[in-house]
Amino acid sequence: MVAPEYFYPPEPWSIEELELVQALSASHAVGKTVKLDINPAQYPDQGAYLRAGQPIDLSDPEAMSALVGIGNMVDSRFEATIDATLDDKQKRLGLTAVGERLEAGDTVFNSMDHRSLPEFGLELGAIKIMLHEIGFKAVRFGTVISEGVTTLGYEVDDQYPPMPDVLALMNHKLWYTFPSTDKTRESEFAQQVDTRRIKTQNGLVMTDIGEEQAQGGMIITWAPEGTSHAYDTHGATIVETIGAGTRSLLGRDGTYAQAVVARFKDVDPVVFELCGGLRRVTDEQSADRMMGDITKVLNENSQPGETFIYKGAEATLLNP
Numbered sequence: 001m002v003a004p005e006y007f008y009p010p011e012p013w014s015i016e017e018l019e020l021v022q023a024l025s026a027s028h029a030v031g032k033t034v035k036l037d038i039n040p041a042q043y044p045d046q047g048a049y050l051r052a053g054q055p056i057d058l059s060d061p062e063a064m065s066a067l068v069g070i071g072n073m074v075d076s077r078f079e080a081t082i083d084a085t086l087d088d089k090q091k092r093l094g095l096t097a098v099g100e101r102l103e104a105g106d107t108v109f110n111s112m113d114h115r116s117l118p119e120f121g122l123e124l125g126a127i128k129i130m131l132h133e134i135g136f137k138a139v140r141f142g143t144v145i146s147e148g149v150t151t152l153g154y155e156v157d158d159q160y161p162p163m164p165d166v167l168a169l170m171n172h173k174l175w176y177t178f179p180s181t182d183k184t185r186e187s188e189f190a191q192q193v194d195t196r197r198i199k200t201q202n203g204l205v206m207t208d209i210g211e212e213q214a215q216g217g218m219i220i221t222w223a224p225e226g227t228s229h230a231y232d233t234h235g236a237t238i239v240e241t242i243g244a245g246t247r248s249l250l251g252r253d254g255t256y257a258q259a260v261v262a263r264f265k266d267v268d269p270v271v272f273e274l275c276g277g278l279r280r281v282t283d284e285q286s287a288d289r290m291m292g293d294i295t296k297v298l299n300e301n302s303q304p305g306e307t308f309i310y311k312g313a314e315a316t317l318l319n320p
Contacts, residue, residue, distance in 0.1 A: 004053035020189035025148025032155040099136035105216035288312035
């Protein structure tokens with residue numbers, strides 16, 4: 001495997017600042033997900049805005065077996081979920097539409113709701129395997145995640161590889177950002193760090209993603225604003241709207257979005273739904289419709305006592 005390249009903002013993040021960054025993702029450090037030491041020399045993703053490399057080649061049977069094995073280790077239903085999804089005619093057609101757009105040189109944003117990092121990895125791995133299995137073997141993958149994820153690891157056979165190393169198995173590029181969510185805005189990190197530097201890092205990411213969009217043929221996985229950092233109020237989980245910066249990327253020519261809701265943790269059977277098919281997201285109204293569709297699917301597959309409400313105006317009729 002080709003050694004990864006790392007790209008850093010012009011003003012490096014200090015150890016103290018990275019400790020505050022880690023606190024942004026502290027809620028993910030449960031179960032087998034653990035906090036790593038803040039040590040950029042040992043963990044070079046920490047403080048970076050981009051990691052570029054070469055993922056495993058699923059045309060190699062051993063690589064395919066390894067990825068499926070990792071998924072089954074995280075959740076024993078992983079492989080069965082892939083098989084069931086591909087056996088579903090409508091879902092297979094939806095995935096085929098995604099692959100055809102990518103093959104034609106367009107960009108597809110895989111808009112993925114998730115509750116935990118392991119679940120995020122399972123969803124991403126499943127999409128990668130399924131596109132390969134239905135014949136789209138040359139697809140390039142990129143993923144946008146929080147900078148805080150660079151400070152977390154995942155337990156594998158008594159080892160703790162950094163979470164980016166796990167995600168890099170499936171991606172040509174990993175971009176690290178500071179999400180425009182209430183959680184970030186209200187954090188100690190945002191209060192102590194010059195917002196100019198946050199905007200600089202997010203701007204560098206947006207520029208690089210824009211270059212990928214110009215090239216085409218990449219599926220970019222991201223968590224729609226707020227779905228991974230949702231919060232409860234009056235017993236409901238509030239799903240935030242998509243930020244203006246993300247909407248500007250989604251609205252570019254040759255760019256499509258496919259919303260996905262998957263639930264592995266604490267549910268039986270597993271939920272894996274494509275929400276509404278491929279779409280163009282070009283303004284606030286179309287962004288609202290996509291987030292409303294995600295909210296609708298979340299409510300249709302919610303657990304007892306669990307309710308989701310979307311804050312966007314256009315989607316309010318889809319709320320319970």
